[in-house]
Amino acid sequence: MTKTQEQTIEREPMNRDFYKLFINGEQVESDNGERTKIYNPATGKVIAEVAKASKKDAEKAIQAARNAFDHGKWKLTPPGRRARVLNKIAEIMGSRFKELVELEILNTGKSLAAAKGQIAQAIEDFEFYAGAIVGHGGTVNNVPGQFHNYTEKEPVGVCAQIIPWNYPLMMAAWKIAPAIAAGCSVVLKPASLTPLTAIVLGEICHEAGVPEGVVNVIPGSGSEIGNYLVEHELVNKVAFTGSTPIGKDIMGKASATLKRVTLELGGKSPNLVFEDADIDAAVDGSLYGIYNNTGQSCDARSRLYIHEDVYDEFIEKFIAKTEKIQIGDPFDKGTHMGAIIDQTQLDTIKGYVQFAIDEGAEILTGGKVLKPEGFEDGFWYAPTVIGNVTQEMKVVQEEIFGPVVVVSKFKNEKEAIALANDSEYGLASSIWSTNGARATRVANQIQAGIVMINCPFSAFPGTPFGGYKQSGFGRELSKETLDLYSETKSIMSYFGSRPINPFGI
Ligand code: NAD
Ligand code: MN
Numbered sequence: 001m002t003k004t005q006e007q008t009i010e011r012e013p014m015n016r017d018f019y020k021l022f023i024n025g026e027q028v029e030s031d032n033g034e035r036t037k038i039y040n041p042a043t044g045k046v047i048a049e050v051a052k053a054s055k056k057d058a059e060k061a062i063q064a065a066r067n068a069f070d071h072g073k074w075k076l077t078p079p080g081r082r083a084r085v086l087n088k089i090a091e092i093m094g095s096r097f098k099e100l101v102e103l104e105i106l107n108t109g110k111s112l113a114a115a116k117g118q119i120a121q122a123i124e125d126f127e128f129y130a131g132a133i134v135g136h137g138g139t140v141n142n143v144p145g146q147f148h149n150y151t152e153k154e155p156v157g158v159c160a161q162i163i164p165w166n167y168p169l170m171m172a173a174w175k176i177a178p179a180i181a182a183g184c185s186v187v188l189k190p191a192s193l194t195p196l197t198a199i200v201l202g203e204i205c206h207e208a209g210v211p212e213g214v215v216n217v218i219p220g221s222g223s224e225i226g227n228y229l230v231e232h233e234l235v236n237k238v239a240f241t242g243s244t245p246i247g248k249d250i251m252g253k254a255s256a257t258l259k260r261v262t263l264e265l266g267g268k269s270p271n272l273v274f275e276d277a278d279i280d281a282a283v284d285g286s287l288y289g290i291y292n293n294t295g296q297s298c299d300a301r302s303r304l305y306i307h308e309d310v311y312d313e314f315i316e317k318f319i320a321k322t323e324k325i326q327i328g329d330p331f332d333k334g335t336h337m338g339a340i341i342d343q344t345q346l347d348t349i350k351g352y353v354q355f356a357i358d359e360g361a362e363i364l365t366g367g368k369v370l371k372p373e374g375f376e377d378g379f380w381y382a383p384t385v386i387g388n389v390t391q392e393m394k395v396v397q398e399e400i401f402g403p404v405v406v407v408s409k410f411k412n413e414k415e416a417i418a419l420a421n422d423s424e425y426g427l428a429s430s431i432w433s434t435n436g437a438r439a440t441r442v443a444n445q446i447q448a449g450i451v452m453i454n455c456p457f458s459a460f461p462g463t464p465f466g467g468y469k470q471s472g473f474g475r476e477l478s479k480e481t482l483d484l485y486s487e488t489k490s491i492m493s494y495f496g497s498r499p500i501n502p503f504g505i
Contacts, residue, residue, distance in 0.1 A: 009207075015102065017048055018048065019038075019049070019050045019195070019196060019199045019219075020199075021051045021053055021199075022199055022202035022206075023216050024068075024212050025206050026212070030052050031056040034054065035051055036051075036195075036219065038193070039342070040107065041108060041109035041340060041378055041379050042330050042378040043375060043377055045377070047106050050196070050199070050219050051219070053218035053225050054225075055225065057218055057220070058228045058232075061216040061218050062229070062234050065185035065186065065187050066185070066234045069155070069157055069185040072185075072211050072213060072214065080134055082130075082133060082180070082183065083131070083133055083134050085209045086126045089208040090123045090130070091208075092204050092207060093119070093126070094123055097119060100169065100197060101115045101116055102331075103197050104118070104168060105331060105338075107193075107196045108194055109330050109339025109378060109379070110293060110330060110338040111338040112331055112335065113333070113336075114292065115330075118167055118170040119170070121461065125170075125477065128461035128462050129181035130181065132181065135479075136479070146495055147494055148494075149491065149493075150491050152489045153182070153483070153488060156236050156487055157185070158185050158186070158235050159179050159184045159239060160186075160237070161186050161187070161188045161239045162189045162229070162239070162240045163190055163191060163240075163241050164241055164243075165194040166298070166401075168190060169197035169201060171241055174241075174477055175476075178476070178481040178485050179239070181485075182485035182486050184485050185213060185214045185215075187229060188217045189217075189218055189219065189220060189222070189226050189229060190217065191222075192219065192221060195219035198217050201217070202215050202216065222246070230250050230254055231257070233257050236259060237262075237485070240261070240262070241263075243399075244399075244425075247265040261474075262466075262473065263472035264465070264466055264471075265298070265427075265472040266298060266401075267471050268302055268397065268425045269425070269428040270303045270304075270305060270429050270446075271286055271303065271305065271430040272410075272432065273304070273306040273432045274310075274416070274432060275307040277432035278432070279310060283314060283321060284321070284456075286304060286405075286432075289456055290383075290405040291322075291325060291336065294339065294340060294403050295403035295405075296402065298471075299450065299458045301405075302404065302405050303420075304318075304408075305408055305409070306407065306408075306409055307411075307416070311409045315364070315385075315387075319364055322383045323383075327382070327383075328372035329374065337383060340380060343379055346380075348400070349381050349402035350369065352395050352402075353384060353386070356389065356393065356406075359393050359395075360388065361386050361389045363384065364385040365382075365384065365385050366381075366404075367382065367384050367386075368382050381402055381403060381404075382403070384403060384405070386404065386406045389406045389408055391419065397424070413441070417442060421445075421446065425470055426469035427449055427468075428449070428451075428452065428458050429448040429452065430455075431443060431446075431451065431452070431453045432454060434454075439453045448468055449466045449475070450465065459477055463477060463478055464476075
């Protein structure tokens with residue numbers, strides 16, 4: 001976009017006192033006028049109010065999405081044209097990058113570096129799907145002579161998308177981008193604590209040319225609005241990211257109408273450091289693996305298993321660097337770790353650490369609430385390493401969702417694999433070894449949707465993201481995601497010169 005064009009667009013500032021629902025291409029108040037206060041977790045202060053969707057608003061959003069899907073032009077728009085709109089969304093997000101980053105930080109207390117990385121990725125997600133949708137299509141299949149068969153990919157319909165608070169904009173992008181690329185309509189319900197950037201994204205989609213009703217964003221209560229979407233008969237699919245118990249509840253309820261369901265749930269991802277690892281690289285990658293996003297990541301590598309020969313060296317270095325992690329002003333470039341999302345989550349973390357102590361584990365560093373200067377009313381927890389743990393302990397089996405890692409030793413490859421797989425979850429995993437054959441062998445035996453070898457990052461746009469076991473099913477962020485927003489239609493025809501008369505009547 002040229003400068004002059006940009007100047008002619010009248011936009012509201014992203015950072016506002018009050019955010020409305022986004023339904024059918026319009027910003028609207030909630031039906032009953034209810035509002036929710038939104039806090040900055042770094043300061044504990046109210047930063048804005050948001051309209052709180054009622055069931056009536058949810059109904060309105062579903063009707064808008066249904067109408068757009070059944071009678072609108074979006075699904076009939078050629079993929080290349082839809083791609084152009086997705087690229088436009090990315091372009092507008094890019095031109096407002098700084099504002100988006102600021103808003104995300106204000107609403108989550110996450111560090112500047114984390115927010116920048118996540119929003120850059122959200123932009124690339126739209127670009128990725130803009131490319132991928134153009135190559136997404138059906139197949140021609142082998143059938144007996146004089147028959148012809150081909151398949152079409154058709155958008156699945158109206159999608160309810162329910163997302164958590166840990167990556168508000170990135171999760172919204174993971175959901176909206178593939179759905180609209182495929183031609184679906186969506187009703188997105190952001191997490192109650194963090195709806196701001198998702199609402200703005202809805203507005204940006206509209207500005208970029210997504211027709212009204214195709215993207216609707218309705219912040220509101222999970223048990224009320226989320227549930228309403230899940231049970232509604234006009235909704236064809238539910239895509240959920242959040243905790244495993246809610247995921248199970250959703251899957252059960254969606255069965256009444258046989259909605260398509262994809263679930264991205266919790267994790268307790270193992271991190272294996274072998275005796276032949278580059279120890280310094282393993283230390284640095286493992287720090288990121290657990291403390292990125294203040295440990296509030298589904299893919300947090302929260303179980304650290306270290307070969308006994310290198311345990312002491314690794315732990316000494318890991319703790320020394322853990323104690324160097326800068327915590328405080330999220331907008332400060334030097335800050336490594338931001339705030340915890342709210343008091344409830346902080347209490348959960350405190351509770352887990354106390355459990356560990358009660359069960360006989362040892363706090364090697366951290367284990368306490370922090371009050372960084374100038375941010376005393378926010379929610380902060382020290383990066384924490386817990387040693388002397390056994391597999392049965394709660395802190396080893398359950399997802400804490402905070403900057404807390406448990407560490408223990410293993411003797412050999414077989415034991416490492418057994419420990420890694422001793423979990424009801426199976427989202428991510430890391431392997432640190434300079435022996436390529438070993439790393440590959442171990443990767444093949446780990447029960448997880450994502451394996452990282454000598455690498456701290458779990459995903460880039462284009463790489464499938466999702467879990468095994470109770471971490472859910474379905475994959476996001478990749479080409480196959482488009483299949484999960486599509487139905488496959490098989491079209492069979494006969495071109496023989498003689499009529500077919502199977503009954504011979
Ligand atoms: P949550 O399950 O409490 O809430 C997630 C979303 O579901 C929110 O929008 C919430 O309002 C809504 N919700 C709550 N109850 C509902 C109901 N009965 N019906 C429908 N919707 C309902 O999760 P959270 O506390 O926001 O986020 C933390 C969890 O999310 C962690 O377990 C984490 O592992 C998981 N997570 C998973 C991934 C992944 O990709 N696998 C990514 C991020 C977070
Ligand atoms: Mn929750």
